[in-house]
Amino acid sequence: MRTLGILGGLGPMATAYFLQLLTQMSDARTDQEHMEILLYSKPSIPDRTDYITGKSEISPVEDMVMAGKKLREMGADILAIPCITAHFFHQELERRIGFPIIHAIEETAFYLEEEKVSRAGILATDGTIQSGLFQKALKQRGICPMIPDAESQKGIMEIIYQEIKAGKEVNMPLFYQIAENLFDQGAEVILLACTELSLIKRDHSLPAGCLDVMEVLARKAVQSCNRVREEYARLIVRG
Known part of the structure; x- marks a missing residue:
């Protein structure tokens, strides 16, 4: 079973919910069957939208790279970032951190x-x-x-x-x-x-x-490290 790293805090409540989704989606019957997760919550990372839209000149990349490398050093095998806007930097982050980031x-x-x-x-x-x-x-x-x-x-x-x-x-x-x-x-x-x-x-x-x-991201993260419950085969809200 691979260890999932989470670069979180972008924002904090979304990160907390992401952890909940990972737990709900995992096909685990005991504590020991759940996936190993390493979380680095760093809400001080500069706002991604402000930088992308030119409202700020402060790039969030260096802080995200630092956090990602720390997770890799701690033993994470794959990384998830529960912030969609941060995916703007996906290619650079994956290259500089040095391990796969779920897109x-x-x-x-x-x-x-x-x-x-x-x-x-x-x-x-x-x-x-x-x-x-x-x-x-x-x-x-x-x-x-x-x-x-x-x-x-x-x-x-x-x-x-x-x-x-x-x-x-x-x-x-x-x-x-x-x-x-x-x-x-x-x-x-x-x-x-x-x-x-x-x-x-x-x-x-x-x-x-x-x-x-985020449900798509969570399901892929679980698939990468564990097994997904059958009820999460379909994610689009049905009438």
Whole structure:
């Protein structure tokens, strides 16, 4: 059984939920059958979206490399980063840290292809949207990516930063409206493509057709180190 390293704290509550998902998804009957996990939670890492969008000149890369190397030294065999925006730096991080990092975006695109999805809406940070990482990965699998309009994207950023990260109540009517707009435009699946948005799925009912990217990441992490429970074979919310 391989040891999973988690570069966490981006943000802290999403990391805590990621650990919960790993435990829930593992096909383990005793404590001893669960996977070995090493966690380095480093919330002081500079904001990824601010750097990608040019609002900050402080790169988060050096801190992430340091944390990743520490996890490797402690015995991790593979790394997961429960922050989708951080995947912008995936190639550099994997090269400099020196061991495999699960790519949540590519895994999601692969899963959607398996599910024969042709159009997917993306709810994510400005950094993830502007990077084009999801758009590129989806197009490579023959899937049409759809992003919110400017006003809806502003609403998603408010939900992520002013509400979820701040520990406040989520404006669920706004979230439902933004998701419904993408469904109305032809999206077959709506991606919760920010690990903060994963907390909405944890705490609220979501419309059929939503897919939590952090669940995709968690399932791949468990598959890489252990066995996945059968009930997690399908991840898209069903009606």
